[in-house]
Amino acid sequence: MPKPVAYAVILAGGGGTRLWPSSRRARPKQLLTLGGRDSLLAATVRRVKPLFGLDRILVVTARDQEAAIREELPALPKRNILVEPEPRNTAGAIQIGAAFATLHSGPSSILAVLPADQYVADQRAYRASVRIALEHASNTIVTIGIRPSAPETGYGYIRLGKSVRGSRGRVREVAAFVEKPERKTAMRYLRSKQYVWNAGMFFLTADRMRLETEQKLPRLHRFFERLTALGDIDDLQATVDEHYHDVEAISVDYGIMERASGLLVVPSDFGWSDVGSWSAVGDLAKHFRNSDEHGNVLIGDVLVKEGAGNIVIADPGAPLVGVVGVRDLVVVATADALLVIPRDRAQDVRQIVDALKAAKRTELL
Amino acid sequence: MPKPVAYAVILAGGGGTRLWPSSRRARPKQLLTLGGRDSLLAATVRRVKPLFGLDRILVVTARDQEAAIREELPALPKRNILVEPEPRNTAGAIQIGAAFATLHSGPSSILAVLPADQYVADQRAYRASVRIALEHASNTIVTIGIRPSAPETGYGYIRLGKSVRGSRGRVREVAAFVEKPERKTAMRYLRSKQYVWNAGMFFLTADRMRLETEQKLPRLHRFFERLTALGDIDDLQATVDEHYHDVEAISVDYGIMERASGLLVVPSDFGWSDVGSWSAVGDLAKHFRNSDEHGNVLIGDVLVKEGAGNIVIADPGAPLVGVVGVRDLVVVATADALLVIPRDRAQDVRQIVDALKAAKRTELL
Numbered sequence: 001m002p003k004p005v006a007y008a009v010i011l012a013g014g015g016g017t018r019l020w021p022s023s024r025r026a027r028p029k030q031l032l033t034l035g036g037r038d039s040l041l042a043a044t045v046r047r048v049k050p051l052f053g054l055d056r057i058l059v060v061t062a063r064d065q066e067a068a069i070r071e072e073l074p075a076l077p078k079r080n081i082l083v084e085p086e087p088r089n090t091a092g093a094i095q096i097g098a099a100f101a102t103l104h105s106g107p108s109s110i111l112a113v114l115p116a117d118q119y120v121a122d123q124r125a126y127r128a129s130v131r132i133a134l135e136h137a138s139n140t141i142v143t144i145g146i147r148p149s150a151p152e153t154g155y156g157y158i159r160l161g162k163s164v165r166g167s168r169g170r171v172r173e174v175a176a177f178v179e180k181p182e183r184k185t186a187m188r189y190l191r192s193k194q195y196v197w198n199a200g201m202f203f204l205t206a207d208r209m210r211l212e213t214e215q216k217l218p219r220l221h222r223f224f225e226r227l228t229a230l231g232d233i234d235d236l237q238a239t240v241d242e243h244y245h246d247v248e249a250i251s252v253d254y255g256i257m258e259r260a261s262g263l264l265v266v267p268s269d270f271g272w273s274d275v276g277s278w279s280a281v282g283d284l285a286k287h288f289r290n291s292d293e294h295g296n297v298l299i300g301d302v303l304v305k306e307g308a309g310n311i312v313i314a315d316p317g318a319p320l321v322g323v324v325g326v327r328d329l330v331v332v333a334t335a336d337a338l339l340v341i342p343r344d345r346a347q348d349v350r351q352i353v354d355a356l357k358a359a360k361r362t363e364l365l
Numbered sequence: 366m367p368k369p370v371a372y373a374v375i376l377a378g379g380g381g382t383r384l385w386p387s388s389r390r391a392r393p394k395q396l397l398t399l400g401g402r403d404s405l406l407a408a409t410v411r412r413v414k415p416l417f418g419l420d421r422i423l424v425v426t427a428r429d430q431e432a433a434i435r436e437e438l439p440a441l442p443k444r445n446i447l448v449e450p451e452p453r454n455t456a457g458a459i460q461i462g463a464a465f466a467t468l469h470s471g472p473s474s475i476l477a478v479l480p481a482d483q484y485v486a487d488q489r490a491y492r493a494s495v496r497i498a499l500e501h502a503s504n505t506i507v508t509i510g511i512r513p514s515a516p517e518t519g520y521g522y523i524r525l526g527k528s529v530r531g532s533r534g535r536v537r538e539v540a541a542f543v544e545k546p547e548r549k550t551a552m553r554y555l556r557s558k559q560y561v562w563n564a565g566m567f568f569l570t571a572d573r574m575r576l577e578t579e580q581k582l583p584r585l586h587r588f589f590e591r592l593t594a595l596g597d598i599d600d601l602q603a604t605v606d607e608h609y610h611d612v613e614a615i616s617v618d619y620g621i622m623e624r625a626s627g628l629l630v631v632p633s634d635f636g637w638s639d640v641g642s643w644s645a646v647g648d649l650a651k652h653f654r655n656s657d658e659h660g661n662v663l664i665g666d667v668l669v670k671e672g673a674g675n676i677v678i679a680d681p682g683a684p685l686v687g688v689v690g691v692r693d694l695v696v697v698a699t700a701d702a703l704l705v706i707p708r709d710r711a712q713d714v715r716q717i718v719d720a721l722k723a724a725k726r727t728e729l730l
Contacts (some may be wrong), residue, residue, distance in 0.1 A: 006404075021684075021687070028675055089727070120409040137404050153711075202592070210457045222646065223574060257521060265370065282621070303717055303720050303721075304722065305713070305716040305717065306713070306716070317682070317683065318703075319386075319698065319699065319702045319703045320686070320701065320702045320703065320721075320726075320729055321702075321703045321705070322386070322702065322703065322704050322705070322714075322717035322720075322721075323704075323705045323706070324704075324705070324706040324707075324710060324713050324714065324716050324717060325706055325707050325713060326694070326705060326706070326707060327708045329705070331703075331705050333684065333698075334684065335684065335685045336684050336685065337686075337687065337690075338684045338685065338696075338698055339687050339689075340684075340686070340687070340688045340691060340694070340696050340705055340710045341690055341691070342689075342690050343690060345689060345690045348670070348671075348689050348690060349687075349689065351670040351671070351689050352668055352670065352687035355668050355670065356685075356687075361685075364685055
């Protein structure tokens with residue numbers, strides 16, 4: 001039996017505000033470098049290129065991010081960048097990639113669904129986990145779970161089931177997806193070693209995706225059938241544009257994965273972060289070697305005097321940032337907006353974002 | 366005897382860095398509005414105009430500030446703006462104004478030497494004090510002293526002597542100029558009620574200035590004699606430009622006033638500030654009505670959530686400033702630089718300024 005063809009379907013349409021002011025609708029998190037060499041998106045593509053090859057890396061993005069994404073990935077074949085005409089959450093975006101793979105390589109194609117905006121420290125360990133997931137993906141749905149390093153309350157968890165025979169514990173059954181826990185529960189999960197973080201990476205065949213969608217999201221399934229019935233793949237984007245508004249807006253986790261059965265998980269430890277807050281960006285700095293001896297993270301044109309534990313970032317085009325005598329503060333400057341917030345309250349950036357929304361200052365969002 | 370002609374000699378050549386990043390060499394403190402209606406300089410001119418008239422208000426500034434100063438004071442006669450070709454401290458700058466007054470109105474002209482970058486809350490009380498000072502200035506050197514409201518360690522003090530007969534305590538002899546005190550000493554000064562702050566305002570005749578200068582600063586005296594020997598007042602600036610480099614660089618306080626005798630002082634209370642730090646700017650906010658109910662001072666395009674006691678300023682052209690969850694912080698943004706510093710360490714802004722100097726980043730100074 002020939003080895004099935006595998007596609008990476010990189011989800012790059014998000015527009016989160018948790019890294020405001022650096023991240024914006026038109027400059028989303030996946031395009032930020034955050035002190036690294038590449039943007040998170042470019043790093044994701046570079047990371048998976050040895051596994052899939054550029055021809056089989058698909059990037060699904062939003063209309064208003066398309067130009068920036070294309071500019072960021074000049075080496076990717078133009079048609080591999082697919083566009084959601086409007087936001088329909090991850091289930092819809094994946095379906096576009098699934099249709100592309102099906103049209104090109106048939107229903108046995110394997111899809112590796114990967115977020116575009118995560119950080120990975122150890123590329124080799126990451127690829128080893130992905131290879132294991134791909135090996136099992138012809139038969140079922142596989143996910144990668146991150147072994148927790150802290151009692152995080154911001155992630156969903158996966159409870160580990162039995163070890164798959166012959167895998168020596170490297171592949172486990174998914175016993176259950178569990179919701180973001182309270183702190184105390186997260187502590188218990190951490191100590192038990194029987195839970196991993198759900199990192200939102202899924203591996204399955206295009207045909208399995210079709211079956212799951214047919215059962216669970218009928219409008220999305222009709223959309224998929226319409227796409228895969230096309231005689232000419234060049235009509236794909238136009239057909240997406242015409243019919244996408246019809247589909248269910250739901251995440252692939254809620255809409256499909258958490259309701260599917262027989263899933264496997266590859267517990268992994270490759271230095272992972274979803275870069276979900278400025279505080280998390282500070283935690284990454286050890287990998288990027290841009291901390292000083294007082295635990296200040298310094299990115300861009302910044303000066304910190306007599307301060308400790310601060311995250312101080314000046315994006316390109318931002319004013320010079322001078323900070324004196326403060327501790328554990330996040331200070332982020334861009335050309336048109338500036339944030340000052342305690343590191344342990346980084347998630348409250350939304351208070352500023354909400355105020356800007358209320359004031360209809362969309363140019364800053 | 367006809368009433369002597371009085372000139373205001375406004376010293377507007379300073380380039381302090383204590384209000385960095387808003388104040389710069391080319392945008393000095395006297396040109397900042399700091400939440401008020403006018404710049405400190407324009408407010409100074411407006412304040413003294415009823416006393417002197419625009420024709421007799423002289424502004425002495427530095428070469429690299431001249432253009433900005435002229436733009437700020439379009440109503441002032443052009444020749445009333447006099448330029449120091451290089452910095453020579455206040456004694457030199459005043460001498461240029463003294464020569465102008467002598468050439469125009471003779472040696473009995475009274476000079477009111479006034480800094481351009483101070484804040485005054487009560488304009489009428491201020492003018493009342495100046496009128497009293499002017500009344501005595503034909504006979505001696507008079508200064509205005511500010512009754513202290515706090516044990517300030519950043520000001521020089523004047524010890525009050527005997528009340529001048531008939532003044533009912535409104536005019537006192539100067540017993541002594543005393544240096545910036547330690548905190549404990551400042552507390553004693555405050556309680557004693559026998560000390561006032563030296564606000565750097567002096568009132569004396571051009572002839573008295575000539576005599577004091579002749580005795581104490583011979584090179585500056587020769588410069589003054591050269592200026593007052595001119596046949597044509599239109600040659601004044603050119604002669605200044607040619608010979609100014611020769612004069613002693615010394616403040617009028619150290620060079621002349623503290624070594625002169627028979628001085629009088631008008632103890633006053635008109636809501637005065639030398640606006641010597643960002644912390645002082647915060648203290649002024651009560652006059653400008655730009656504080657919120659949590660004691661945050663808000664100037665410009667700023668948003669503060671769940672914070673108290675902060676001074677948050679966005680200059681025109683600066684990024685929007687969003688601040689969440691911090692206390693007693695100074696956050697100042699301009700188009701090209703940004704400062705974050707605790708309010709009670711505001712004077713340590715010099716650490717940033719010194720680092721920029723060391724890095725030769727003169728565009729930010």
